[in-house]
Amino acid sequence: MSPRPGFVLEVDRSTPATLIWHGEGFRLERLPVGSRVVYGPEPLAPLANSDQAIRHALDNPLGDSKPLRALLYPGMRLTIAFDDISLPLPPMRPPDVRQRVIEAVLDLAADSGVDDVVLIAALALHRRMTDPELRHALGDRVFEAFAPHGLLLQHDAEDPQNLIHLGFTDHGEDVEINRRAAESDLLIYVNINLSAMDGGHKSVATGLASYRSLKHHHNVRSMMNSHSFMDMHHSELHSSNWRMGRLIAESGVKLFQIETTLNTDTFPEQLGFLQKREWEWSLRDRASFLATSSALERMPGELSRRIFHAVRAPHDLTSVQAGAVEAVHESTLANLYRQQLVEVSGQTDVLTMGLPYIGPYNVNSTMNPILVACLGLGYFFNLYRGKPLVREGGVVIISHPTPWEFNPVHHPSYIDFFEQVLAETTDMFEIEAKYEESYATDPWYVHLYRTSYAYHGVHPLYMWYWCAHALQHLGRVIVVGGDRAAVHRLGFSSASTFADALELAEDVVGRDPTITHLHVPSLLMADVT
């Protein structure tokens, strides 16, 4: 049976309770009769033979590109950049897609006698990956072949020696990227395109760039003009990246883009109930839901976090395309939409969402309050094409415990931003004007970004900017079951139950509002008409 498409359920009296993520746990909520629940399509069937598909893509490039084999020659400098730990979510079962693709690329390079090969994790301003994380992404063979010889690098956006300024776009934007990548005879970028935001020109122009370059599109104005940043045709974030990408190409950087899409088979069998529709739960699903949630309730937070972060997704490859950036990305988006797009007619007054334990910036780490805001109002809110799921002036209700917790090694500047800046103001423009530069250039944060495993000093501000479109659009944000102090610090309202949150929402949107629930998992994108 082919997988069923996504659909919108209207809640009636016979609808069972809906599963809602709540950080490192979940809850069943009965949504009011008449509410809508948006379900994504079921996981697509994977490619029958991934390795063959990858080789096929490398040999049959899209757009104006020669096959990879034809681009490789002895004595050349080859650089392979790849997406970092933020993708995919959760991390996938080995072998990781990056490993499969890079192994195929390296086989071709070896065949062609290429011996100057360097791998670069495209961190942008993210934290460095640890050795075990790199090993997981690349596989033992690649890791062992490169790491001990210093040929497995991680992009360092604060290393002036290894950055190169390629010029300005016609909008005056600095384009400064990794020197090794720019000066190679060929740069290959290996993507995992989990959401429509990823890939395209953004891969190099963001993943291998410096703060000087990034600040032209990672800012409040861009984010307010990206409706949404998941839809590249209406996204200032993407327009800027596209201008930069074209300038990079004009500067003579030869890029061979490889993009991959995954299906939404997100959880292993024991958590299978998470991606099933509730009324279709089998007895076993019910039992494992009960067992899991009652065990999680009794568990200390630290342990449940560890258990969840050990989850490896059975994600499988649904497409791979290679060649010229723009042609490749167009094909990628089509494949992505095939898996994720759901038609929804009309906006809603109240959008509800349960946030999981993981987002792009807390893999093997802690989801701190700023990341909660970013995941809900940055990512989930923007999972739309056309119009936002929620009307202007509407309300978003987020379910997440939002603990006042930070990983001190991964997110040191987040702590200071939360304790010092958000305590003073939540106004984006004020924060950008008053604090961005000092957070971006602070020598201690730079030191930790370069030598430890810290996100760049400016990163928490970016995560806050990520919420810009949502905060401008919404009348109120309510967090259910969150740490009151932390929620308050974010400038949101706090409610202890869903029912209370709906009551609070009525103050803003009026009595008997329309309610839509974004059912995640699985990851979806709403096509709102």
Added chain:
Amino acid sequence: MITDDLAGRRIAVTGATGFLGTALVERLLRSVPECEIIVVVRPGQRQGPGERTRREILRNDCFDRLRGELGERFDDVIARRLHTIAGDVGRDGLALDEAGRALLGSCDIVIHAAASVTFDAPLDGAVEVNLLGPSRVADTLRELAAERAAREGVAESLPHLIAVSTAYVNSGHKGDAAEELITSSKFVSKIDWRAEVRAARRARADEDATSRSPERLAAFHRSARSELGAAGTALLAEKTEHLRVDWVHDRMVELGRGRARALGWPDAYAFTKSLGENALLDIRGELPVTFVRPSIVESALSQPRPGWIRGFRMAEPVIISYARGLLRQFPGVPEGIVDVIPVDLVVAALIAVAAIGPDPSGPTVYQVASGVRNPLRYGQLVDLVERWFTERPLYDHRGQPIVVPKWSFPGRGRVQGQLRRATRALGAAERLVNSLPLRGERAEGGARLEERRVQAERALSYVELYGAYSETEARFRMDRTVRLFESLDAADRAAFCFDPAVIDWRQYIEDVHLPSVVEHARVRTTASGKRTMASREERSLKAILSDQPRCAAFDLENTLIASNVVESYAWLATRHLERVERARLVAGLLAEGPKLLRLDRRDRSDFLRAFYRRYDGAPADQLRLDSYELYSDLLGLRAFPEAIARVRRHRALGHRTLLITGALDFVVEPLRPLFDEIVCASMDERDGKFTGELTQSPPTGEARALLLDEFARAQGLSLCDAVAYADSTSDLPMLEAAGFPVVVNPEAKLAAIARRRGWFIEHWKRSAGGPRRTLAIATRRPGVQTRPPSWLTKSSAGEAR
């Protein structure tokens, strides 16, 4: 008229800096305009006698009224009528200089009011001042008179010596205590006062010798250690000597009280005063002597103003402890008499006695007390005090009013028993808390226990000291005093009233005494207590984080980071080991834990030196590289974000920052960007391997204070501008040296010390979101050796010696 009788007279006063003496000098100056006053003042350690007169007598608010009345003439009048001579009643001949001898020799009346009035004075001190003081004064006066007679060839004229004593010299019995000489009293033991003097002096020498015995010194040293921990030799020595001196003092107090009680006096004060009367009678010769014996002297009824009091006296601490809810019981019987007499009545009596002159028939006694003529019952006093504080409660540190306890008038034995038991229990709990490895807010429980024990001890000492007074059943007659009062004319009676019958006790307690006591005690009388408390902390923090030039020194372990050198070693070592070996190494370290901890507590430097030998043969460059991973995997997770934010805050304010730690240089290298300077331990290196020997002594104890001083000077600052952050008593030298000591997550001992000294305390926590890890074990490095490297197998090299 009294003023006429005393006109043109020269009156010497000893003890003028005391409560009674100050009131006396003021009253003479104000109410007896024609007399001259000589005050005999002991030179202070820093101030001459003239300066002491100015500061301690004339600046007292006792003189506000006179200053107001005289206006601009005040200074002139004082200069003309008040003279200060240097003298010390504790020394033979009073240690007078020539000018002093001349002036004292010219006096007509000498009022000896100097005394050691503390009830818990050491025996020998009380003997020197209270017992020998009056006879020393008498001796000197006789000598001066003889000299003068010889010099001027006239007949000897002796001044009138009025000795202020206490009614309690004769209180050891029930019933009437008459105004009779101590030698005539049937109820007072006949004691050889000279023998008592010798015994007291010998006791001091004996106790001092005992205190210096090796066993005792070792015990003092042990207590100093248990209080301060490894605070360094200098501080420990100082504390040890303090403990020794205190011990001798306490022994002398105990001896005094024991001797007094054995002979039937309530305490050493009454005992030595009594013998002082004896001695004076023995050696007075022809010197005319009058004794004035007040009972318990308290705040003024009306002169110079109602409620005037100097110092915190006998009843005040008891009353305040009661009002603060600390003293829950005080012995006494409701119908017993509390013999209290306002100071201005005693002063008036002294002046009247001076005016009529000595009794030609020989020494006489005037008692100034209230118990017979106008008794204040203990039950009445308690009622008044209870009602007063119920209407105007004091407030605790949370701003809550304190409810005063209800007294049930138990016997002294029962109260003492209860308090002793409470003191013992609290002491035991405190020792237990101090021995636990607690930190931060939990450790402060220990400090609170200490506070409560100190309170209980104080309550016990009040009961022990003053219990006898509330239980005294002697009734002090004052027939002669009353006769004297009645013999005065109406004007004098109005101006110099000393008849206790005029006191309205209720009015005196409610409107005069208690307001004065509360004012003096500086206690919280409004609910705004909490806010002022918070603002004090805010002020401290503001001073610490001011934009003035400062330098700030930080300790590392448990101040910035909740970890230690053993964990760092364990992490670095396990990074190079296979799984089985890792487990063995960690198990070994865990087993050694208590031993290592003991060594660390004994001497930090020795511990570090011994422990670092384990690094013998370790590859230097590899560890330098590993240290960054060590930071990310262990130290960074255990860092206190607020501590790091504080270091950064200091730097943002332009303050220079210094890290002082016994940790190794490569371990703290990842922290270097936080600090302007780092002082740490470093090891010698040979052929790319560490030798396990330190290049120099690690910076611990006093060395840290010196380093901080050096660091401050290098910035052109002084220690007063230095902020020091530390967590343990081994850093006491540095904390004491710094102008702004900040104690971070202190252990119970340090928490107690910090509370006592009012140091700023920070409670910094580890970040809640980091992974918790009980054991410091590294992720295995890729390409780990299959066999453990040699530096990790030479276990003997690392034995803690």
